[in-house]
Amino acid sequence: xxxxxxxxxxxxxxxxxxxxxxxxxxxxxxxxxxxxxxxxxxxxxxxxxxxxxxxxxxxxxxxxxxxxxxxxxxxxxxxxxxxxxxxxxxxxxxxxxxxxxxxxxxxxxxxxxxxxxxxxxxxxxxxxxxxxxxxxxxxxxxxxxxxxxxxxxxxxxxxxxxxxxxxxxxxxxxxxxxxxxxxxxxxxxxxxxxxxxxxxxxxxxxxxxxxxxxxxxxxxxxxxxxxxxxxxxxxxxxxxxxxxxxxxxxxxxxxxxxxxxxxxxxxxxxxxxxxxxxxxxxxxxxxxxxxxxxxxxxxxxxxxxxxxxxxxxxxxxxxxxxxxxxxxxxxxxxxxxxxxxxxxxxxxxxxxxxxxxxxxxxxxxxxxxxxxxxxxxxxxxxxxxxxxxxxxxxxxxxxxxxxxxxxxxxxxxxxxxxxxxxxxxxxxxxxxxxxxxxxxxxxxxxxxxxxxxxxxxxxxxxxxxxxxxxxxxxxxxxxxxxxxxxxxxxxxxxxxxxxxxxxxxxxxxxxxxxxxxxxxxxxxxxxxxxxxxxxxxxxxxxxxxxxxxxxxxxxxxxxxxxxxxxxxxxxxxxxxxxxxxxxxxxxxxxxxxxxxxxxxxxxxxxxxxxxxxxxxxxxxxxxxxxxxxxxxxxxxxxxxxxxxxxxxxxxxxxxxxxx
Numbered sequence: 001x002x003x004x005x006x007x008x009x010x011x012x013x014x015x016x017x018x019x020x021x022x023x024x025x026x027x028x029x030x031x032x033x034x035x036x037x038x039x040x041x042x043x044x045x046x047x048x049x050x051x052x053x054x055x056x057x058x059x060x061x062x063x064x065x066x067x068x069x070x071x072x073x074x075x076x077x078x079x080x081x082x083x084x085x086x087x088x089x090x091x092x093x094x095x096x097x098x099x100x101x102x103x104x105x106x107x108x109x110x111x112x113x114x115x116x117x118x119x120x121x122x123x124x125x126x127x128x129x130x131x132x133x134x135x136x137x138x139x140x141x142x143x144x145x146x147x148x149x150x151x152x153x154x155x156x157x158x159x160x161x162x163x164x165x166x167x168x169x170x171x172x173x174x175x176x177x178x179x180x181x182x183x184x185x186x187x188x189x190x191x192x193x194x195x196x197x198x199x200x201x202x203x204x205x206x207x208x209x210x211x212x213x214x215x216x217x218x219x220x221x222x223x224x225x226x227x228x229x230x231x232x233x234x235x236x237x238x239x240x241x242x243x244x245x246x247x248x249x250x251x252x253x254x255x256x257x258x259x260x261x262x263x264x265x266x267x268x269x270x271x272x273x274x275x276x277x278x279x280x281x282x283x284x285x286x287x288x289x290x291x292x293x294x295x296x297x298x299x300x301x302x303x304x305x306x307x308x309x310x311x312x313x314x315x316x317x318x319x320x321x322x323x324x325x326x327x328x329x330x331x332x333x334x335x336x337x338x339x340x341x342x343x344x345x346x347x348x349x350x351x352x353x354x355x356x357x358x359x360x361x362x363x364x365x366x367x368x369x370x371x372x373x374x375x376x377x378x379x380x381x382x383x384x385x386x387x388x389x390x391x392x393x394x395x396x397x398x399x400x401x402x403x404x405x406x407x408x409x410x411x412x413x414x415x416x417x418x419x420x421x422x423x424x425x426x427x428x429x430x431x432x433x434x435x436x437x438x439x440x441x442x443x444x445x446x447x448x449x450x451x452x453x454x455x456x457x458x459x460x461x462x463x464x465x466x467x468x469x470x471x472x473x474x475x476x477x478x479x480x481x482x483x484x485x486x487x488x489x490x491x492x493x494x495x496x497x498x499x500x501x502x503x504x505x506x507x508x509x510x511x512x513x514x515x516x517x518x519x520x521x522x523x524x525x526x527x528x529x530x531x532x533x534x535x536x537x538x539x540x541x542x543x544x545x546x547x548x549x550x551x552x553x554x555x556x557x558x559x560x561x562x563x564x565x566x567x568x569x570x571x572x573x574x575x576x577x578x579x580x581x582x583x584x585x586x587x588x589x590x591x592x593x594x595x596x597x598x599x600x601x602x603x604x605x606x607x608x609x610x611x612x613x614x615x616x617x618x619x620x621x622x623x624x625x626x627x628x629x630x631x632x633x634x635x636x637x638x639x640x641x642x643x644x645x646x647x648x649x650x651x652x653x654x655x656x657x658x659x
Contacts, residue, residue, distance in 0.1 A: 020046055020082040020090035028078070028095030030121035032102035036068035041082045041090070050080040057081045057092060071099045103129070106149035112139050116149050117158065126152035127180075130161035139167050140189070147173040157183050159202070165190075168211075172196040179205050181224070191233075195220065201227045203247065209234075217243060223250050225295070235259075240268035245315060248295040266290065269312075271297055278303030283327075286310055298322050309337060309346060316346055319356040320376035321400075326359045340364055345374075365389050370397045372417075379403050386410045388455070393417065400445035407443070407480075409463075409470060411455035416443075416470070416479060443470075444500040444531075449482040464488060469498075476524075483515055483536070489522045496529030496551060504536050512537040512560070521547070523568070528554045530576075543567040550579040550605070557581065562588045565609075568617045570596040575605035586610050593617040 021042045026035070039048050050069065051060035054077035063069070063080070071078070076097050082090040102118040115129035126149060131139050143162075147154060156178040162170070163185050169192040170184070181202035184190060191211040195218075203224040206212060210232045217223070218239035225247030228234060234254040246267060251257045262276030264284065269291040274284070278298075283306040286293065290310060295317030298304050304322045311333035319325065328346055330339040338349050343364050346356040353369040354361075359380025363370075365387055372394040375384065381404050386393065388410040395417045398407065454463040454470055462473045467488050470480040477493035478485075483503030487494075504515030515536040521528070523544035530551030537560040545568045554576070555562065562584045570593045580588070590609040592600050597614055600606040 018043065019088040020084060022048060022080045022082045022090050022093040024078070024080070024093060024095055028097050030098045030100060031071075032118060032121070033073050033099055034070070034102075035099075036070065037078065037097075038065065038068050039063050039080050039093075040065075041084075043082075043084060043087060046082045046084040046087070046090075048080055048082045050078060052076050052078055054079065071097055073099050073101055075099075104150055105132075106146065108146060109144050110142060112143055114145070114149075116152070116154070118152060119155070124152050125155045126150075127156040127158045128154060128161050128176075129158050130163070131165055136165050139165055141167065142169040142171065143167045144171040145173055145176065147175045156180065159183065160185065162187055168192070170194070172198060178202070181205065182207070184209055200224075203227065204229065206231060214238075221245070223247060225249055226252070229253055240270075243268040243270055245292045246270045246272050246294050248317070250294075270294060273297045273299070274301055274304075277301070281305050284308070286313065288312060291315065293317060293319075296320060309334065309339075311335075313337065316355055318371070318373035318376065319346070320373040320396075323377050323379035323402075324359070325378065326380065328356065328358050328361075363387055363390070368392065370394055372397060373399075376400055377402075382406070384408070386413060388412050391415065398443045398446070402445070402447045404446050405448050406451040407446075407449065407453070409452075409454040409458065409461060411458045413454075413458060414460040416461070443480045444497040444502060446482070446502045447505045449502045450484055452480060452482060452485070487520075487522055487525075490524060491522060492524055492546075493527045494521075494525060494529060494532050497531045497534070498529065499536060500531050500534045518542075527551075530554060531556070539563045541565045543569070545569050547575075548573040550575040552576045552578045555580050555584065557584070564589045564591060566591040566615065566617075567600075568593060570599065572596075572600055572603045572606050574603055577605050577608060579605055580608075589613055591615040 023040050025038050039050065041048055048063040049057045049060045050063055051057045052071060057079040058081055076099060078095045078097060080093040100121060104116055105113050106116060107113055113132060113135060115132060116126045117129050118126045128145060145154060154173065154175050156176055157180055159180040160182045161180065162183055165187050166189050167187065168189050170190060171194045174196040176196055176198055178200045179198055179202055181204060183202060183205045185204055186208040188208065188210045190209045191213060193212065193215055195216065197219050199220060200222040201220060201224060204226045206228050207226055208230045212231045213233050214236035216239045217237065219242055221242055221244045223243060223246045227250045229249055230253045232253065234256050237256050260275060264274050265272045266287060269289060271286055271290050271293045273294060274297060278301045280303045282303045284304065285308045288310045289312050291312055292315045293313060297317065298319055300321045302323050305324050306327035309316065309330040311331040313334060314336050316337060328339055328344050330337045330346055336349060337346050339345055340347065341364060343362050344358045345354050345361040347354050347367060351369060352367050353371045354363060354367050354374050355371045357374045357378065359378050367389055369392045370386065370390060373396050374394065375398045376396055377400040379402050381401050383406045384398065384404060385408045389412065390410055391412050392415040393413060452463055452468050452470055454461045460473060462471050463469055465488060467486045468482060469478050469485045471478055475493065476491050477495055478487060478491050478498055479495045481499045481502060505513045507513055517537055518540040519533060519538060520542040521544045523546060525544050526546050527549040528551060530553055532554045534553050534556045536557065538555060538557050539562060541555060541562060547569055565588055585608040589611045590600065591613050594614045594616060597612055600612055
């Protein structure tokens, strides 16, 4: 009263029509130390704040989705809240966590300390991690793995757990189902193994256990590749009745395998391999009741001409390197595989994957995938048409087909897989990034290949301007070429093995009869993968202005040596020291742009060339256009004129240069 009426203060709040919600993964529970926790909101762009001590998250830490959240060991309360203009603020998310250390140690009955790792806190299970490294040499007798450790049931032996340990005997309890990869590799004193109720034996689990004399596999269902390879004293193996799968080379280099008779070897329900050399024109009717045909069971068997697969088979590995395989038949009652319409192939029905082909295969239109090594070393194929239904071609799916002259890639192929230069990994060709070490091609060794065509309407790959190559369109990477390829000027990468032995024939002494004798790499090419031009009888190589990487063996020749290498780049990047052969480094002449000799003499990979000369690099478009000039005068420290720089300190063009 007696005072003027104040102006009304107001603010408009836009609460929107939607409420924010915060979710968490994993939700509150027992988690091992080091587990990342991630928060998400139902509306993109919302700001999330959190606390880990139970306090109000509104004053907490702003969440970074690229980092996640780490909690310390012990019991902790995570709270989170989301806000965004125009939306109703979320309720506070509250989750309780018990963060435990997953690793612990416990002793065997013999007193040996073993490391364990908790695999499931709720079900109280753990795996054996192995003997502490500092104690490995002291473990020399029997080792009995406990069935329980610190209240946790021991259910598996981890990868490399006992690598190179010196125990003489291992007793595995009945609680353990799985022996991991490399678990007992090179345990050279291990002479006795009790497997308990193990179901799975991992890759190379007992590789190199040279004292092991016998093993009973009763109860084992899955034996991975090379599981007992190089067990040079292993004379007795029993108990195959339960085995359903055996990997490649599981028992190679053992006396037990050596004493088995030649012919098909069946181990339980598995056709493991054909031992010895098949007679010409051999047909194999796989025994009824067989469930597995091991990878490469018929490896390098030119005598195999036909194979029949019974209804019982549920796994077939690649049937590769059988150059005269002409006929394949799968029993009509088989529920996993088929050879529909007498296509002379094995097709995995559920995935529409062509697992194994023959010289007479006709790819059915419904097939979506050409599997790994499906067409590996088949010598009766002259032309291969990949139909439009196929969208994926597996690693080495089309390789070493020595009579193949023409490949046509359909319009829907979007992925070409391969084996990278580092053996054992698999990548997608369509996912190649700038890392030159993973540029790889799975179509090589096609010695009579002349024509490569990609459907014009394929959005992923092309062979534009009739270049006779397969190009990864998005990345301008040449994946597959041959002696007739014209490398497009737009290409930036040439994949590993892109031209290796493609269109390059050999005599009985592996000396090339046909192949590329010269190659000009266009200016836009930056990276050349390992073995890209391997085995071609190259004499002359011209490298464009942008080369930044050349991989191992990219220009290894076969039966001849490169005479000269011309490079147009004045400022070289380092390359593999094995990009060229030792003879090329010693005997070939490296021609470099005028004024760049010192650059090449001091750059890794290039410095290995013993003969470096300069030339005028203007307007180079072909081998015949090259103009060579004299080498820059080079002297030793004592003043002696040198024909080429030598190791140590040289005087080149009046400057000291270390080679």
